[in-house]
Amino acid sequence: MSADFLYGIEVLINGLMAGVLYALVALGFVLIYKASGIFNYAQGVMALFGALTLTGIMSGQVPFAHLINATFGTHIHNFGWNVPALGAIALTLVVMVCFAWMVQKFVFRHLVGQEPIILFMATIGLAYFLEGMGDLMWGSDIKKLDVGLPQGGSRWVEDITAGLGGDDFYGFFIDKLDMVATLVAAILVISLVMFSQYTKQGRAMRAVADDHQAALSVGISLNYIWILVWSLAGLVALVAGIMWGAKSGVQFSLSLIALKALPVLMLGGFTSIPGAIVGGLIIGVGEKLFEYLIGAPFLGGATENWFAYVLALIFLVFRPQGLFGEKIIERV
Amino acid sequence: MKCKLIAAAVAGTLAAGPALADLVIPDLSYRTGPYAAGGTPFSDGYQDYFNLLNARDGGIGGEPIRVIECETGYNTEKGVECYESTKGEGALIYQPLSTGITYQLIPKATVDQIPLHTMGYGRTSAANGEVFNWVFNYPANYWDAASVMVNYLLEENGGSLEGKTLALLYHNSAYGKEPIRTLEDLSKLHGFELKQLAVDHPGQEQKSQWLQIRRERPDYVLMWGWGVMNQVAVQEAANINFPMENFIGNWWAGAEHDVTPAGEAANGYKSLNMNRVSDLPVFGEIKSLVHDAGNAAGDGSNLGSVLYTRGMYAAMLASEAIANAQEISGVSDITAAQMREGMATLNITNARMEELGMAAIGPEFSVSCQDHGGNGLGIVQQWNAIDKTWVALTDYIAPDDSVTGPLIKEDSAAFAAENNITPGCL
Numbered sequence: 001m002s003a004d005f006l007y008g009i010e011v012l013i014n015g016l017m018a019g020v021l022y023a024l025v026a027l028g029f030v031l032i033y034k035a036s037g038i039f040n041y042a043q044g045v046m047a048l049f050g051a052l053t054l055t056g057i058m059s060g061q062v063p064f065a066h067l068i069n070a071t072f073g074t075h076i077h078n079f080g081w082n083v084p085a086l087g088a089i090a091l092t093l094v095v096m097v098c099f100a101w102m103v104q105k106f107v108f109r110h111l112v113g114q115e116p117i118i119l120f121m122a123t124i125g126l127a128y129f130l131e132g133m134g135d136l137m138w139g140s141d142i143k144k145l146d147v148g149l150p151q152g153g154s155r156w157v158e159d160i161t162a163g164l165g166g167d168d169f170y171g172f173f174i175d176k177l178d179m180v181a182t183l184v185a186a187i188l189v190i191s192l193v194m195f196s197q198y199t200k201q202g203r204a205m206r207a208v209a210d211d212h213q214a215a216l217s218v219g220i221s222l223n224y225i226w227i228l229v230w231s232l233a234g235l236v237a238l239v240a241g242i243m244w245g246a247k248s249g250v251q252f253s254l255s256l257i258a259l260k261a262l263p264v265l266m267l268g269g270f271t272s273i274p275g276a277i278v279g280g281l282i283i284g285v286g287e288k289l290f291e292y293l294i295g296a297p298f299l300g301g302a303t304e305n306w307f308a309y310v311l312a313l314i315f316l317v318f319r320p321q322g323l324f325g326e327k328i329i330e331r332v
Numbered sequence: 333m334k335c336k337l338i339a340a341a342v343a344g345t346l347a348a349g350p351a352l353a354d355l356v357i358p359d360l361s362y363r364t365g366p367y368a369a370g371g372t373p374f375s376d377g378y379q380d381y382f383n384l385l386n387a388r389d390g391g392i393g394g395e396p397i398r399v400i401e402c403e404t405g406y407n408t409e410k411g412v413e414c415y416e417s418t419k420g421e422g423a424l425i426y427q428p429l430s431t432g433i434t435y436q437l438i439p440k441a442t443v444d445q446i447p448l449h450t451m452g453y454g455r456t457s458a459a460n461g462e463v464f465n466w467v468f469n470y471p472a473n474y475w476d477a478a479s480v481m482v483n484y485l486l487e488e489n490g491g492s493l494e495g496k497t498l499a500l501l502y503h504n505s506a507y508g509k510e511p512i513r514t515l516e517d518l519s520k521l522h523g524f525e526l527k528q529l530a531v532d533h534p535g536q537e538q539k540s541q542w543l544q545i546r547r548e549r550p551d552y553v554l555m556w557g558w559g560v561m562n563q564v565a566v567q568e569a570a571n572i573n574f575p576m577e578n579f580i581g582n583w584w585a586g587a588e589h590d591v592t593p594a595g596e597a598a599n600g601y602k603s604l605n606m607n608r609v610s611d612l613p614v615f616g617e618i619k620s621l622v623h624d625a626g627n628a629a630g631d632g633s634n635l636g637s638v639l640y641t642r643g644m645y646a647a648m649l650a651s652e653a654i655a656n657a658q659e660i661s662g663v664s665d666i667t668a669a670q671m672r673e674g675m676a677t678l679n680i681t682n683a684r685m686e687e688l689g690m691a692a693i694g695p696e697f698s699v700s701c702q703d704h705g706g707n708g709l710g711i712v713q714q715w716n717a718i719d720k721t722w723v724a725l726t727d728y729i730a731p732d733d734s735v736t737g738p739l740i741k742e743d744s745a746a747f748a749a750e751n752n753i754t755p756g757c758l
Contacts, residue, residue, distance in 0.1 A: 007543075007547055010543065011540070011543060014539050014543060018537065018539055065631075066631050069631065073626065077631075077633075131364075132364075135364055135368075139631075140363060140364065140368035140369060140372055141369055141372070141589065141633075142369045142563065142589040142592070142593060143593075144592055144593045144595065145593075146595070151567070151570070151571065151597065152570060152571045152573075152597070153571050153572060153573065170546065170547075173543060173546055173571075173572060175539075175571055244536065247536075247564060247567055248536060248560050248563045248564045248567065248593060249560075249563050249589070249592070249593025251366070251368075251369055251559075251560055251563070252364070252365055252366050252368055252369075253366030253367075253534040253536060253559060253560040254536075255366075256366060256534055256536065257536060260536075260537070288539070288540055291540040292540065292543075292544075295540075296529075296540070296544060300528070300530060301504075301528070301529055301530040301540075301541070302504040302530035302531060302532045304532065304537065304540060305532040305533075
């Protein structure tokens with residue numbers, strides 16, 4: 001096999017893994033949209049906030065330290081302890097659940113029955129509020145996130161594949177972090193599907209997604225279900241924040257990963273968990289292969305951001321509801 | 333009661349209005365958003381130095397300094413809004429810390445006759461003072477940086493880069509594209525191959541670029557990055573096992589936060605710097621007279637870092653220009669036009685830097701009506717991940733003026749023709 005062909009395969013594998021990371025972000029959007037019809041603009045910022053909170057808890061940082069010091073003239077920054085990664089993740093989840101409760105209690109409970117555009121605008125406000133709150137609580141400096149995830153290319157894969165394409169082929173490069181992310185995403189998706197299929201709360205969630213008025217009439221508490229859904233979206237956001245934050249450190253540009261999820265949603269549909277996964281994989285592979293075959297050699301590179309949207313638009317033209325979205329039927 | 337409230341409000345407004353005798357320095361900062369990690373330490377250093385002068389000397393020449401901070405979020409539109417909202421306060425100088433904002437402010441500041449100082453960023457050809465009368469980019473610019481990098485590599489390779497491959501990994505923006513012309517000319521001159529790899533904003537995802545680097549195995553990777561692009565690039569370089577000592581960032585890709593997220597894997601990464609990072613005596617004064625007095629611009633944690641030092645250096649250059657302008661004009665309460673004169677005749681010497689408690693923070697240089705760019709010197713520093721410090725590897729390296737000079741002349745002439753400017757000194 002020629003080295004060029006093998007490098008194409010390498011790009012494809014890495015595209016699949018990048019797609020998994022995009023899908024992780026898209027999953028959070030799907031969960032909330034499916035259950036409440038809200039396009040949650042704040043999903044990217046939730047990933048940032050989750051990762052900020054996690055690093056803050058792990059390093060024993062005092063939340064709002066800057067504000068406290070400025071107000072009271074103190075010089076406190078740290079509690080003086082470190083929390084192990086698993087404990088910190090559990091505590092962060094508690095924070096995300098509290099956030100979900102507050103969002104429901106103070107924002108969306110008061111907006112029941114409003115137009116979708118109003119709900120969307122509310123999530124824009126929520127995004128900016130959460131970003132400011134994250135800054136105020138934990139500061140804007142870049143934080144190293146070390147929860148024990150492996151980094152770097154897999155030497156084992158590289159060694160056993162080196163030479164397959166002659167001296168010009170250096171073996172497949174596969175990032176260990178991407179492999180872990182793929183595994184985690186698979187576990188997350190299977191867990192979410194099992195939860196929604198086989199638990200009482202999951203069935204209630206699906207009932208609300210199908211018809212919330214009918215669900216209400218059989219005694220399902222919308223309030224509870226929406227808190228549950230926002231909590232699950234918080235969990236997904238935290239996982240996405242950990243995976244992306246491990247690559248770049250936890251910093252405010254993490255919120256922009258939401259931009260990577262939009263073409264995935266356009267392609268996979270806003271209401272399908274498998275759609276988010278398949279959409280993510282198609283976008284990841286499509287943009288990476290386009291960059292490898294056309295973008296870098298002929299167009300000067302940096303084509304991935306716009307090509308993902310072009311790909312999504314092409315799918316939209318032929319299937320507006322996305323690959324796995326529910327068919328839109330308007331009866332007149 | 334109502335009348336009293338109105339009177340109190342009016343009195344309060346008057347009291348809060350601009351004190352006309354102040355030396356007004358707007359600080360177009362960005363402490364929020366994706367680039368906050370770079371904007372915050374620079375702004376802290378910039379403001380803390382002015383606060384030190386106020387606390388220690390009562391300002392400059394007896395005039396207190398009033399810093400007006402305006403948050404841009406590194407957003408060009410917001411930067412322009414900040415400029416418009418602060419210029420009426422009697423602003424003496426703008427330091428936007430953004431190439432995008434700089435490009436928008438060049439025509440505005442020229443019309444308003446307020447000097448812009450774009451230190452090591454912005455429009456490179458602004459070094460030609462006869463075309464860009466109101467813009468200064470001393471002590472060095474992007475084309476200097478590109479040339480300094482190549483000169484350093486020439487030194488490393490026994491004076492020849494013939495047959496070598498250099499990859500330029502750049503932020504796909506006006507900023508990132510700035511060095512391309514210089515590097516293209518230098519590649520012809522020195523016989524190396526230049527490969528260009530663009531990274532889209534913000535740079536969170538660079539897998540394609542690094543797979544390409546792994547495939548093509550360039551001898552060196554030069555980086556023009558900012559924000560998250562830097563941290564991801566350093567991590568990706570470590571992932572593919574690229575030799576860190578062959579990976580060199582420009583001076584906006586060489587702060588502590590650019591390398592710390594990658595941990596020990598970042599060990600050996602190199603970058604340029606336009607100012608030295610060391611334990612300067614002035615930091616002690618800032619600590620005791622500004623931070624301990626509760627007047628720090630930030631939380632004090634950035635003191636002494638690369639970008640804090642650079643922000644402080646920028647403030648020092650501004651304050652020296654103010655003092656120079658005061659001396660030339662004979663008045664302490666100078667105008668923006670007098671400030672421009674102070675900048676155009678600025679002379680920074682080693683003796684003066686030592687006197688200010690920041691010995692050798694930058695190279696000696698002087699500015700003239702024709703040359704607003706300084707001498708373009710830069711050092712190469714290397715990250716020691718164990719000690720978490722930047723170690724200077726070289727003394728100040730000079731750029732190749734025979735390459736950058738004609739490019740500056742050509743680009744500024746094109747700008748002058750487009751804007752009907754007749755080159756000349758004011």
